[in-house]
Amino acid sequence: MKIISTNIGQPTAIIWNGKKQTTGIYKYPTVHHIQLEKESVAHDTIADRKVHGGPYKACYLFSADQYPYWKEMYPDLEWNWGMFGENLTVENLDETAIRIGDVYRIGEAVVQVTQPREPCYKLGIRFGDQKILKQFIAHGYPGTYVRIIEEGEVKVGDTVDLITRSSSSLTTKQFFDLLFSKKKNVTLIEMAVANEALPQKKRQRLQKFL
Numbered sequence: 490m491k492i493i494s495t496n497i498g499q500p501t502a503i504i505w506n507g508k509k510q511t512t513g514i515y516k517y518p519t520v521h522h523i524q525l526e527k528e529s530v531a532h533d534t535i536a537d538r539k540v541h542g543g544p545y546k547a548c549y550l551f552s553a554d555q556y557p558y559w560k561e562m563y564p565d566l567e568w569n570w571g572m573f574g575e576n577l578t579v580e581n582l583d584e585t586a587i588r589i590g591d592v593y594r595i596g597e598a599v600v601q602v603t604q605p606r607e608p609c610y611k612l613g614i615r616f617g618d619q620k621i622l623k624q625f626i627a628h629g630y631p632g633t634y635v636r637i638i639e640e641g642e643v644k645v646g647d648t649v650d651l652i653t654r655s656s657s658s659l660t661t662k663q664f665f666d667l668l669f670s671k672k673k674n675v676t677l678i679e680m681a682v683a684n685e686a687l688p689q690k691k692r693q694r695l696q697k698f699l
Contacts, residue, residue, distance in 0.1 A: 490649035492595065493553045494578040495523040496571030498534045503614055511536045514611040516571035522644035523576065525598040525637050530576045544636055545603045545688045551575035551632035552582035562624065563616060574612065575632055579649060584630050584662035590655030590686035597641025599652065603686055605631040605665035626669050633661045636686070657684045673698045 498513035513534030524531035528543050535542040551573045560568055570578040577595070584605065591602045608626065613619035625631065659680040664687075667677045678699055682692045 491580045494570035514574045522642040546634040588655040592653040596643035596647035599639035600635035
């Protein structure tokens with residue numbers, strides 16, 4: 490895997506349900522490296538820290554390989570890397586292969602895969618159509634958030650190298666599909682509940698299905 494683009498968002502005003510809000514979903518490629526810090530990417534905008542940022546959502550990675558699919562779905566948009574609000578656009582990122590808990594080196598930083606991105610209305614605002622939320626869930630390739638184990642700089646061209654494979658075989662895609670499935674797979678729930686790379690609150694919510 491390789492970094493294709495590093496992306497940063499500036500505060501952008503939006504109107505939602507008649508109320509003015511600020512969002513960081515409008516991210517665009519940078520010309521310099523970005524710094525991965527413990528709970529966020531330096532100089533990036535996080536408008537709502539209840540749902541973004543923090544130790545389990547410090548940085549968001551999305552696969553460059555998924556862009557052709559979405560460009561065909563939304564051909565009239567002005568496309569650039571960062572369209573999904575990702576800080577790092579990654580070539581060959583495969584949610585069916587990466588596991589919750591995998592540890593990677595990216596540039597100077599060391600990160601751990603924590604959880605897939607769950608879409609919200611702000612993605613719909615970026616795409617100009619709230620239908621993308623259901624489409625995003627159905628497509629099933631959501632990218633992943635990571636925890637920052639070692640802070641460091643990341644730049645275009647850096648590789649994403651596996652350091653430690655998770656002891657759990659639960660992949661990012663399996664967990665994403667589990668979150669949105671009406672009929673929950675008990676085996677996957679058990680794997681998720683036991684996986685300490687996931688936030689405790691998420692594991693507790695799934696516990697009730699056992």
